[in-house]
Amino acid sequence: MTVDNVVALRPSEPARGWLSLARRRRAWLASLLLILFPLIVPFKALAAQILVYGLYALGLNLLFGYLGLLSFGHAALFGVGAYFCGIAVATFGLPWWAGIGLGIFGGTLAAALIGALAIRTRGIYFAMVTLALAQCVYYLFYEEAGWTGGESGLTGVDVKTIDLFGVSFNFVDPLVHYYVICAFVVAALFALSRILASPFGAVIEGVRENEARARASGIDVSRVRLVTFIVSGAFCGLAGALLSLNLSIVSIETLNYETSGLAVMMCLLGGMGTFFGPFVGAALFLLLENIVSLYTVHWQLIVGAAFVACVLFFPRGVWGTLMQGLEK
């Protein structure tokens, strides 16, 4: 892989000044939005959940939106991250930062294993293989009740205080809670922005746009796929770790195939292949669900109709369509 062919693959930048400035500062802008987010959301716990699921969808988006591979097994990466962090904190009494480190490791490990097996297939087969392998992970964790709590879930992932540079923060306080999670999400946003802006990021999009051409340019397509899958796993593992710290439990439902579908849904809703889309999707999904369910038990009907409307009127997702409109 040489720099020349990478440059050739890079999509052309839009010429408009402020938009291209915003695009170059996308990580800053996205972070700013997330920092201001709890001011407009009624429930801090929900805001934190949106962050976590946004990050999880962002992990999938790297694979789905940027590389063009649809995985239906991302719950495994998310869930393994959550369980690794949960077990580290609840069972071994390790500090929270070690839990997060192990969560990222767990997601990466699961991605490496699943990726190595699934990456040979493509299209619908890739989706099915990832789904099947994720179900294997689900049952493995379900059966290992001694470690994971099985059906009852893992409880006691309690982090009461966060000590940083001699200052002790009360992690039970909802706002502190939110901003600690936000700090990690912001770090992940910058990391992703950096990855996407790197030659490797260009290669990822190049493979999506024209695989044959990328291969002809000397790019090892399978390796790009595997590496992207693993990086995606690291993001999902981090999201999982944050989930277990946020809720102080890990439930077996985290590994369920419905959780995989959720990430796909959030990506589509927000806009696949857009930088901030997954967060918009996660926010829309969770806010709609929770606010409508306050009014009526028939919330599923209304939320479903809203999704249909989104798909009809925002074919590139809410954020994606918005961005497209701005570019014109």
Added chain:
Amino acid sequence: MTERITGVTRRRAAAMAGAALASPFLFHIARAQTANIKVGFPVPLTGPYGAEAQDQVRAAQVAIAEFNETGGLKGRQAELLVRDDKLNPGEAATRALELCETDKVDFVVGSLSASVQLAVNNVTKARKVLYNSISQSDAINEAKDFSPYTFHEALNPHMTGGAVGRYAFAKYGKKVAFLTADYAYGYEMVRGFQAAGKPMGVQTLIDVRHPLGATDFSTLLPRIQALRPEVLVISNFGRDQQIALKQATDFGLKKSMKIVVPILLYTGRIAAGAQAFDGVVGGTSYYWGIEKTIPSAKAFNDRFRKMHNGRVPSDYGSLAYAGVKTFLMASRQAGTTDPQAVIPVMEALKYDDYKGPEYYRKCDHQAVQSVFIIESKNAPAGDPDVFNVIATDAPNEVNLRSCEELGFK
């Protein structure tokens, strides 16, 4: 699910949420003006246990109404904040966090599965909020998950399985086969039955496990039939129970053995009809028919019928009534909703809310209560009187696992 179960309180909570979305400042003003006693109520309104959950809401509303009509707590009225936990522990934990942090509830009552109640318990424990759990679980009693702020109004599998086992093994025979749903609930029930059966010399012929959500038992039932047990214990829940009983009836198992279930669900019996359940014996925490002999049950049923168009409360619904009522009564007695003052009152409480005498055991806060042994009868469709109460296992701590066994010192 045609009924709109949301009350004024939920609408108000939603309006608050809406206002908060429009402006963060409005929200804080709106919250400051209420001094009501808030009872957070996360239950799975949607999902497979929706029918039970909606009945729980109805019963909780009865407890709230009674408390408010009798003057509240020094004029403070109680309100119910119903949330849908979707039968998902993660959802339930998020809802519980919101209830504790944003709504600043005084109590949390609710949940309908073991994993969900453990999730809620974990949240309320860390935030020192009083919680009364109203679904069956053995794990919540154990020292590992114990919270001084948590009480368990529901029965647990050990008590239920034990009560039904003691009755059934003595009466129908000691050669027993088990058909068990392959998850914690099933195992805990079997353990309860076997603990009760051991001193009686009960012999387990086979324990067949079936996956959760099974639709076909036809390969499993002949295996059981071939062993000629005297009693078949089917430990599963909801729709699994209905299908298993229907197929066992079709296979003619009832001719050669007695079928026993740990929990005979009222809503399940109503949904599946008389034939499948005919002659099946099981346990329950409550059946409305006990009103013939128990005055508090009569009072509760009458009040429930009056508020909900002549309906009768279900077993799990009634637990919600007691769960909410004991907290409200204890806080009235304590003169405050402060947990530190309410806990000792709860621990000393001897109450008869709806089913006869009960009290919370001090070490694990488990409600010591009676278990009713009931038998399904051939009642016509539409008749709510579907069970005969054939025995009552009186409240007795001996029937619970001991505090030492649970890990308390």
